[in-house]
Amino acid sequence: MNERYELNKNLAQMLKGGVIMDVTSPEQACIAENAGACAVMALERIPADIRAAGGVSRMSDPKMIREIQQAVSIPVMAKVRIGHFVEAQILEAIEIDYIDESEVLSPADDIYHIDKTKFRVPFVCGAKDLGEALRRISEGASMIRTKGEPGTGDIIQAVRHMRIMMSQIRQIQNQREDELFQTAKELQVSCELVQYVHQNGKLPVVNFAAGGVATPADAALMMQLGAEGVFVGSGIFKSGNPAKRAEAIVKSVTNFNNPGLIAQLSEDLGEAMVGINEQEIDLLMAERGK
Amino acid sequence: MIGVLALQGGFIEHIHALDKLGVANFEIRDLNDLERNSLDGLILPGGESTTIGKLLCNSGLFQRISDLIRNGIPVLGTCAGMILLAKKIINDDRLYFQSMDISVKRNAFGRQLGSFFAIENFEGIGKIPMTFIRAPWIEQINDASVQILCRRDGHVVAARQKNMLVTSFHPELTNDLSVHQYFLDTF
Secondary structure (H helix, E strand, O other), X not given: XXXXXXXXXXXXXXXXXXXXXXXXXXXXXHHHHHHOOOEEEEXXXXXXXXXXXXXXXXXXXXXXXXHHHHHOOOOEEXXXXXXXXXXXXXXXXXXXXXXXXXXXXXXXXXXXXXXXXXXXXXXXEEEOOHHHHHHHHHOOOOEEEEOOOOOOOOOHHHHHHHHHXXXXXXXXXOOOHHHHHHHHHHHOOOHHHHHHHXXXXXXXXXXXXXXXXXXXXXXXXXXXXXXOXXXXXXXXXXXXXXXXXXXXXXXXXXXXXXXXXXXXXXXXXXXXXXXXXXXXXXXXXXXXXX | OEEEXXXXXXXXXXXXXXXXXXXXXXXXXXXXXXXXXXXXEEEEOOOOHHHHHHHHHHHOHHHHHHHHHHOOOOEEEEOHHHHHHEEEEOOOOOOOOOOEEEEEEXXXXXXXXXXXXXXXXXXXXXXXXEEEOXXXXXXXXXXXXXXXXXXXXXXXXXXXXXXXEEEOOOHHHOOOOHHHHHHHHHO
């Protein structure tokens, strides 16, 4: 388990500084790869459409995921419902590179997350604060992303979640060692994980931003706030010119501290996804799975 | 002064390794980084070769770095870095610097479930820990001047030619600094 867990954290390290894009077909996967995506997330419907369609949303058809695996050479990820360990077993059986136990799909369990230590394949999980992130890590997640609010094109929640996580990390860094036990109790996590954060000033796994990224500026904003890479869901294939926008977001993540270049990248991208403000939505996906 | 290509992937791990060895280094993100610093060696890190290749070609860095490599600057390529240097890639049409006489197979050990950790003999160093992540291998050596440095299950996973050193595995992911030391000492 330990060696496998290290290898799974290592793969996330190799994704750093990159953009992981939601795709719903082999054609979209090729567009993403050619634009410079460091991985793709294979799913039947992007979050904006899941939101629009309503109803129960589940793991995608394994056949469709396999077609995407065959179409591209970069890592392929796919989503399972929170707590649905059989969906995860299926994805492991088709040798997925990363499983996203995701609040974007309808949760299968309102109490328990998947025991990710039982799997050889790596998991990424969403979190809105440090407690959620560390709880997912203790369940075996080898990568974390902010939840944000998927399918909205509204960056406010991703910003909120990343700011909370980073400020909690800074607070723990500044605590006395004898205060860490109480912090562990408050966060409902082990002392070891809190001590790691205290000593290293970061999560023990790679931390990406997700949920609401729609423009190169959004992506750079998340990087400047401390994300190590970015997931873009609906933002690319719900926009007017997916290939161009995808490429611009990839370059923006690499050059997140170069406003002159991001200005150029932001030109003539065509229509961004329409977007929904957080006050206008009925369903807060980020409230699923704590 | 060692420049580490910092477009995408595991560049910070190389920088930490160089820091531990007390070697001055800097990140290369654009041409200005090369103008500002003198360069004695170059590291091409792991990551996704398609992503790094795309970002290279778009930034104007490609030609400059290609010239540096051809003019003999020492270069260490790990995993994706090996793919960037290869003259041929067996299972991909996309080629990059095409400076080393090797044919590389991408993701040769399989997907993430095929990733593994091993201890193997590295010529000139001895037995060292190696982390292979969706790793490539060298399928074919196309020139007698390429020297094989390490094999795993019969497949070539490290080699050198002229100013170039390549590994399928990630020396930057373990605490063992001997491959970086070897690069600094012998190139």
